[in-house]
Amino acid sequence: MGRAPCCDKANVKKGPWSPEEDAKLKDYIEKHGTGGNWIALPQKIGIKRCGKSCRLRWLNYLRPNIKHGGFSEEEDNIICSLYISIGSRWSIIAAQLPGRTDNDIKNYWNTRLKKKLLGRRKQCHDASRITGSTTQDAKNGSGLETLSNSAIERLQLHMQLQSLENPNMSHHSNMSLWPCKLNPIQEKMMQSLQLLNQSSNPLMMQHHVFNDSPQKVQLYGPSNNHLHQVYPSNVLVNQIDHSINGVQVGSSTHLPETNSIKQPSMDFQQYCLAFQAEIDQFLSNKGANSESIDQAQANEFDLFKDMDGAKDMMSWWSNEFDANSASSNSWDSNGVLDQPQREMKY
DNA sequence: AAACACGCCAACCGCCACTAG
DNA sequence: ACTAGTGGCGGTTGGCGTGTT
Structure with missing residues (x-):
């Protein structure tokens, strides 16, 4: 028996994030933090995403002071x-x-x-x-x-x-x-x-x-x-x-x-x-x-x-x-x- | 102009380590 | 000591834009 999936794969959205999803996630984390539980986060925010996906989106894109491209x-x-x-x-x-x-x-x-x-x-x-x-x-x-x-x-x-x-x-x-x-x-x-x-x-x-x-x-x-x-x-x-x-x-x-x-x-x-x-x-x-x-x-x-x-x-x-x-x-x-x-x- | 190749990069996947119960 | 849940990581994929033929 394999381990349980972290989320209901059939019921989560995949692919690129929409501006609305970004805004919801950013808003919530800026106001409340992650709450120490990424898996539960999407439910609280009301988006159909896997918690891991939220975490990745935040860390790689939404988090403040992220630099993209232009490596010196x-x-x-x-x-x-x-x-x-x-x-x-x-x-x-x-x-x-x-x-x-x-x-x-x-x-x-x-x-x-x-x-x-x-x-x-x-x-x-x-x-x-x-x-x-x-x-x-x-x-x-x-x-x-x-x-x-x-x-x-x-x-x-x-x-x-x-x-x-x-x-x-x-x-x-x-x-x-x-x-x-x-x-x-x-x-x-x-x-x-x-x-x-x-x-x-x-x-x-x-x-x-x-x-x-x-x-x-x-x-x-x-x-x-x-x-x-x-x-x-x-x-x-x-x-x-x-x-x-x-x-x-x-x-x-x-x-x-x-x-x-x-x-x-x-x-x-x-x-x-x-x-x-x-x-x-x-x-x-x-x-x-x-x-x-x-x-x-x-x-x-x-x-x-x-x-x-x-x-x-x-x-x-x-x-x-x-x-x-x-x-x-x-x-x-x-x-x-x-x-x-x-x-x-x- | 169309087809194809290539480069880039956001996002996903699966594995592993940690931790709380 | 064991197990399930979670976070974190590195490898990989797929879509899109751009360049080339």
Whole structure:
């Protein structure tokens, strides 16, 4: 027996909201609040909508101070940096961008930013076709699905940036795969990652806790709801801006006084390990079914021609974490402000 | 002008975590 | 400890507008 539906599906309206419905919902919530029960709300207001639908409409559209469209370059940078760090945790990313909703950011990423940043995958593919390395059109195959899209994208982005940053890591810096000039966002991401890596903490930002900051935003670590730090909203931007301007900054010297520097919680290691496990699984499937994997599809993902490189990178990523962990007592979650915690989902 | 392809985005769906009883 | 109800989240879908052929 499945769980009971939250509302009578047959008796609720679906589809776009009418201005009247919007007005009713907005009016009611502004006067009375949600009453702590979205499910009961539509009945009170007298609209035939599912409570969840009301909640979504309010949060994504009717709520005051919502911004739509017109993402700034700063916002792009923040979204990209956080996506690389934590993946598609849109609500967490949205929390860093006042006035933005997770839905908006998700749409923006899926429709624009992703293409902007990963578009070169197609370019590389096209290039390989020109050189004759691809002989068949891609078919829908099984192997690559093993690695989640999010993982692929993050890995791609990270490898892309990492290889440019550190050419010595030759095994995962097949520069021939990066034939193109970086676009401005990619350059900025690249630079901001350099800055982040200078703080000996790959991908993750250093954790500062500020006192008396008039405007604070919350930054989360990789674990879903772990609140790791409180930043003044300008700091993240400053970090990126400084790096963009080529200013060699150590985060602890050029950023405002901190009273503590914290490292990510151990969940980051779990996160890396899970990511690595995904790659391992992918590799083992690839090995087991190597003949069944379409070569053209593999070429579609040129970045994974050297999957051992990807694996090595994950080892490096995890080891880096371990090294930090060993040298610091602050990897635990002592500094993590308590938040209701959920299991990480991958 | 019509047909088609593509991009965008609001809204829906299903799952999971939390909580009160 | 268990269960039902609810909130919250991320993935996906479908409709609409715009561009291209």
